[in-house]
Amino acid sequence: MLRHPTRRTFVKGFAAGSALAGLGLWRLPAFAAPAVFSNELSGQHFELFIGQTPVNITGRSRTALTINNSLPGPTLRWRQGDTVTLRVRNRLGEPTSLHWHGIILPANMDGVPGLSFAGIEPGGEYLYRFTLEQSGTYWYHSHSGLQEQAGVYGAIVIEPKVPEPHRYQRDYVLLLSDWSDQAPGELMATLKKQSDAFNYHKRTVGDFIDDVASNGWQQTVTERKAWAAMRMSPTDLADISAATYTYLLNGQPPDGNFTCLFEPGDTVRLRLINGSAMSYFDFRIPGLKLTVIAADGQPVQPVEVDELRIAVAETYDVLVRVGDLPAYTLYAQSMDRSGYARGTLARRNGLSAEVPEPDPRPILSMADMGHGAMADMGAMDHSQMAGMDHSMMAGMQQHPASESGNPLVDMQTMSPKPNLADPGIGLRNNGRRVLTYADLKSTFADPDGREPSREIELHLTGHMERFAWSFNGIKFSDAEPLRLTYGERLRITLVNDTMMAHPIHLHGLWSDLEDEHGRFQVRKHTLDIPPGSRRSYRVSADALGRWAYHCHLLYHMEMGMFREVRVDE
């Protein structure tokens, strides 16, 4: 693969070129100037191929898996109401697939091998064809094995039939992702051998001394004992960190300085997409406000913030009115603060602005895991808790029987809450206005309108140290599908029984997030469920078929935090 240095150079710098752009017709969106993320395809028919491409992201030559030889793949620009066809050819030596994340379509077009179709064999092809009911910002990626981590992802922009009530002069896709020079299979094997292998920020003896100095001996020892008894580290915010990852913005590492241009006075639309395998990002542009106008492609009532957390697989559209400076930094620090993706919003190429240091590294507390007022109980043996009579303890979370005595459930939350107005760990009281789920209010009423006629409660479960992940303590391979009846409206409540945040994605059907009072709040395709939280959403089973339902942290999904949702007549 290393015989083509010119191609390698090409891929590293492809964002500045446009050699692959434009198979198909180019249409200008109603109010927008052309998007400058140059590797863009538009029209109604698309020819895509998945293959291997030499890349050099960190200074070392590696082989990425790519769509049309680019990392990320080309941005697909569609138009609401169009019927698009995509011929996807496989030039890999293994089966592949493409899944159109968040797009409502027939089950056999959804791109999950074994559920929607048989996958695309080496040398084979598949013709996707579906009609676009929706508009907004989405993305697409491989749903085969670990290919997504190796580079098989790209952005989707669907222009609305009816123009949106927003005026902007520039329109850019900002696709965040995580790249490792190590093969994805090696990362997975490492996590199984030593789940904390990538955490170089655990608490040390020095931290203990500092804590004793500031909090006193007794409080420090009590807190350390609680964590020791849980057999967990409060520094576990990400399973994989910048110890191996380089965080990318539109395929560019931080020093690649991906640049979006503006003219003074412009309003710029940024389409943020988190196409990472494992990394949450906190995004901001120091010196500028972000007006959030859409979440997961769906319009929301505009809300002005300084910063937003984007969970894996989520998308946010923001409007930014640029100021008088020549350049602003597009800054996306990873949730564990081990690194960042970065680019520049600039008047011309070559400019840059100050790049902030990552914020102080947060430490999880017992309260973060829903052990709130009962922090002292953190030290209790949770496996014994499961056997207790919970009805005696008002307000405590019940747990499914399959979690009791389950060696692969290392923790259960005690009093989880929706926490919709919580900016999340590491973002509280940071002096910036941070977007929360409570800020996301749909511009449209609940499109279904019925009360859910039944409720399914599922718990997100796992074992950090064995790196095993599941729903209700049951891994995908051991679980029966969740069965829905065509036409029914149900409520799904997710309870996080782990110490990690999980972005949960339901294919084929919308996830309508409810507020604390059970009312429709916003329509999403991926819901972040932080530790210590219990969040509910409504689902209308309006699409027949077998749908994937999973945590979008790639290695959690692969370890079993996955269910088939089957909608039958």
Add this chain to the structure above:
Amino acid sequence: MNEPILRPLLGGFALLALLASEEARAEAMDHAAMGHGAMNHQGMPAQNMNHQGMNHGMMPQTPRTPLRPITDADRQAAFPPLPGHQVHDRQSNWAVIVEQLEYQNFDSSSALNWNANAWIGGDIDRLWLRTEGEREQGVTHKAELQALWGHAISPWWELVGGLRQDFKPASGQTWAAFGIQGTPLYGLELEATLYAGERQQTALRLESSYAILLSNRWILEPSLEANFYGRNDATRDQGSGLADSEIGLRLRYEITRGFAPYLGISFNRAYGNNAEQIRDEHGDIGQTRLVAGVRLRF
């Protein structure tokens, strides 16, 4: 020996999953029936219907966005004949951890010492291999290999059972092994294994270690190994009761997670009958050893 534990466990899971799905199906059917009821709604006296607390005041009974009628083409598109999706949650994994591979220097001599563990298997059941031994002046005088089936019984504890083969001392010895291993506290590892060997010998070994993070790469690890025996066997340095212990303190630097050179000290001591036997042979019953080695993880 894990079969009897495993089978009811797996059976239990299967049953639970089945029950859950049955329940879900039954419930789904209930509601489907209710949906039909709602269609003939107008003509019916409301009090005859079981509404289960549904709010009829405001809430529509049919979705605002009408459902599409299903065609045969839809059915075909929705359920192509497929085997189901595959993830890696049943994949076998493995790890090799060479805790100690070291040169030991002490008063009278020097030695090469090793202690390593490996496992292969799933999340609940794993095959464990353990080996430890010592070579002194070119002669291996302690060497053993254990092959144990491990079965997780709780998030932090695993039962192990299998065989231990000693190659040295003397002509070797074969044991049946049964024990428990786990993590009583974060960073603390514990193994307690009972052995029943040839010539009615029995033994108990306790091993423990704790990782103290001076930094995220400098790690100080105190460790303890203690061996107890049921009866005296002078040819194998086995005296009844507590026979010997090794208390170690090793400071390693993790260049990578898999490669960490270390320096340390090990206090080796014999006790009771074993100490008397060694004394009779004019051996040392207590030794302080300086050690230098490398910890490996593959």
